[in-house]
Amino acid sequence: MHKTFSNLMVKLTYALILSSAVFAGSGGGVRAHEVMPTIADLSVSDGSAHLTLRINLEAFLAGIDLDTVVDTNNAENAGDYDSLRAQPAGQIAARAPELLDTWNKLPVLRADGQPAVLETVSITIPEDVNMSLPRVAQWELTAPVPPATNGIVVSWPAGAGALVVRQQGVEEPYTGYLEGGSQSPEIVLGGGGQQTAWQAFTTYIPVGFDHIVPKGLDHILFVLGLFFLSSHIRPLLWQVSAFTAAHTVTLALGAMGWVAVPASIVEPLIAASIVYVAVENIFTSRLSRWRPLVIFGFGLLHGLGFASVLGAFGLPQDQFIPALIGFNIGVEIGQLTVIAIIFLCVWQALRVARGQGAERMAKVLYLTLAAVALGLSLMPMPRLAQVLDAPVALFLIPGALIFGACFLSVQFRHTAEPYRRFVAVPASIGIALVGAYWFVERVFL
Template identity: 30%
Template sequence: MGCFSAGYGRGLLAAVLLLQAVGAWAHAPGLSSLDVAVNLARLDVRVTFALQDIEAFAPMDSDLDAEVSDSEREAAKPGIARLLAGQLRISVDGADSAPSEPGQVSFDGQNNAHVELKYPAVPERQLLVQSKFLAQLPEGHQQYLTVRDAGGKALAEKMLTKQDDRLSVPVAAPADGRPAASRHTEFDTFGDFFKLGIEHILTGYDHLLFLLALLAVTHGFWPALKIITFFTLAHSLTLALAGLNWVDLPSSFVEPFIAATIIYVGVENLIRGEHPKGRHWLTFGFGLIHGFGFAGVLREMDISSGDTGILLPLVSFNLGIECGQIAVAAIVLPMIWWLNNQVETAERFLKICSIAVSLMGAYWLLERTVL
């Protein structure tokens, strides 16, 4: 009994330390968006960043009381506008252009800052857009750039990074009459968001922990497939609803609720043991909430606008999530099944994992509410 307790304690401690080590990375790297509209007489530019990505460069807490009041947010707007305008390069036909007036800043309910800038020049041959601010942000930050014509049609789209922070758009149409910038745009956009979906699920440890806690009670292929299928159907549904702006839940509710789902599944594993009934329906219900969490990525990039431009990113992003999810499941499920089918390890494995999962969920819940 003493050896069992010692082994049990060491296993639990190792699991908790491992989960705490990855807890700081429960979300994808920073995301932002840059939208350039080529109108008849000017360029209209809209830049969107999460406040936490820019507050180190444009501080808002002027009295240093660890709280940002409405008046402090308003006072910070000119500084935010100057910061982002100064870090954005717009070159029209080879000549750099400057905004014709100070940028207009607004905030939304998702803790994003939107800056609208107007440039007086209109390209006749070439438009170059460079987001120099990416060089100052942490490694892994991605910015979705869209260049549109006066009618709102996308001329070019690209995912910018610190290593590749610019896009050159030829404006003149070639002999075949098709705008040169629009060629292969759909394929490139699909690839960008497919990759983003894979990255998000692989770095979204809260979503993965929830799924693995659900799968920890399985002993074979079909029960696991049922759980994965119900999770996929649920989060795909709410991801689509949120991405199309048909249903919207604030992140202040979604993120703590996701942590609560992790706690619940961990505790249920402890109480109900290896064969809890209705696990697939529980998966579906909680999977709906996780879908809103996935949609937060598209919202951070300010592309959840409900127009036709959202459909391709939405589909490819979701496919990326599914592929990443399947890859992770394919790696861990054989180990779960092997442990669950060993009489001497099955009960201890489930208890250690479930306690660690519940503790990690509690940590995230506190982090997203009290802390």
């Protein structure tokens, strides 16, 4: 009877985690509408400030909160965005003055503290862009400034997402990264405002971290796939070391422009790498001699994915190396954060499986955590959903399932390899299904 009940609970756990994986895959894997920062090139000559923007006008006109949304498909007004994206370029250009009026009220530019009113010089919007991809416009703006102007401050509206400001035409130019609702320091028109190595380093650490937590769900699942191979620290260290070394190489090469692989190739292969590590976890619990080499190869792919992000943000040429190192460290901190969180989730189950923990306390803990996670998943939390750029339940329900699986691992601790049977294998199946869904989506959909 005990064996029959045990098998039934295993199947139930599998079914729950698999259904959760499909739910997660349907909500978070699309990259075609990924929000990218606006790039602004600033120069001043002949009494005029010139601002050239590379911008997704449709996202702004749709009123999407770009500070919190990672993918326009997940925005509340995604339908408005899609409608605008389907319109001819001329119609979008005709609506740009609406946006410019709100910017001038801020204002976006101030010359020696005085507002500088921007006017449109030209808008170039490509027509031949696939409908599934964002359409990046080039918007040239100008504003009169007093001839004796010493410096300009750039303010960026709340909800406008990230802005990369690059000063042009001077020695030691300023290059900065602004979040929505923030402003630059005074950009001295004569130059000399370039970031120090330390400033560039510290600026790009959060950029790298943010690309993992919360925006890098595919990289998160890959790291979790590494974690669930074995409950021992040595296999994890070998895998993470190989992955880190590899993505550092291609991140540097890609950021320097020496290697460039289209996202249409890189993104499906990243999804395939997730499937591989997860499927292998199902069939083995030991680190094979060749798995670190395979992980190294997959790390090269993930590094190209990181490099594409840096390509969109742009690295300050004057402080290229410190910014690159800062971004990479941010990525590593993000990965270690993921590992630390999942380790804390399963720690008591591991201790009980090794005969080191109190079974009763562990069962009470996991039942409580599962109930809390399920309860919170039913509560509306719009602010947190905006930060996560996804329904909160998308994270809480899998968390509840992990806690439930850990409870079963403790409950049936006398079975063979309870942690692997109830936690590692079901979780790996869920990860594999999500990766498979993304692969199909990125290749065929």
